[in-house]
Amino acid sequence: MSPETYVLLRHAHRTFATLSILGFVARWLGVMAMQHWTQGRIAKSLPHVVDTLLLLSALAMAWGAGFTPENAPWMTAKIVLLLVYIGLGVVALRPTQPPRRRMVAGIAGILVFAHIVAIAFTKQPLGLFARWS
Numbered sequence: 170m171s172p173e174t175y176v177l178l179r180h181a182h183r184t185f186a187t188l189s190i191l192g193f194v195a196r197w198l199g200v201m202a203m204q205h206w207t208q209g210r211i212a213k214s215l216p217h218v219v220d221t222l223l224l225l226s227a228l229a230m231a232w233g234a235g236f237t238p239e240n241a242p243w244m245t246a247k248i249v250l251l252l253v254y255i256g257l258g259v260v261a262l263r264p265t266q267p268p269r270r271r272m273v274a275g276i277a278g279i280l281v282f283a284h285i286v287a288i289a290f291t292k293q294p295l296g297l298f299a300r301w302s
């Protein structure tokens with residue numbers, strides 16, 4: 170893969186990550202405030218499109234740079250935490266869940282997302298906590 174393509178993919182990946190957390194927070198606040206738009210078709214399907222593009226851009230970069238779970242354990246950590254983030258989103262954004270549980274899941278989702286970003290920049294599975302290990 171050419172360096173230009175890699176840089177382009179990284180820009181796309183960053184953009185999808187930004188769209189993902191903005192959408193998560195907007196929908197979470199909307200669900201907490203019982204707003205109707207959060208149950209619309211676009212609000213429900215767009216996040217799947219964004220998260221799929223986020224993952225595809227990540228896998229394309231990993232393939233292009235030759236990252237594997239063996240030589241880049243931080244990447245495995247990101248994949249696992251991405252699944253945790255998606256799972257927390259399911260709970261946080263479901264109106265049938267009790268409000269307290271939605272609140273806790275939403276906060277946990279934001280914290281997990283922040284940790285994924287820290288891993289992205291430090292290339293350490295422990296992210297910002299790596300300095301204390």
Ligand code: HEM
Pocket residue numbers: 179182183186189223224227228230231236244247248251254282285286289290
């Ligand atoms: C919510 C999920 C994710 C977020 C918020 C996220 C965030 C980021 C950010 C901000 C960067 C840019 C770092 C920099 O500019 O140095 C990045 C790079 C990258 N991410 Fe992710 N990412 C996520 C998921 C994933 C997953 C699941 C994978 C693995 C399949 C992955 C693989 C990569 C790779 C290979 C890079 C490029 C590393 C480099 O060249 O420095 N990301 N990610």
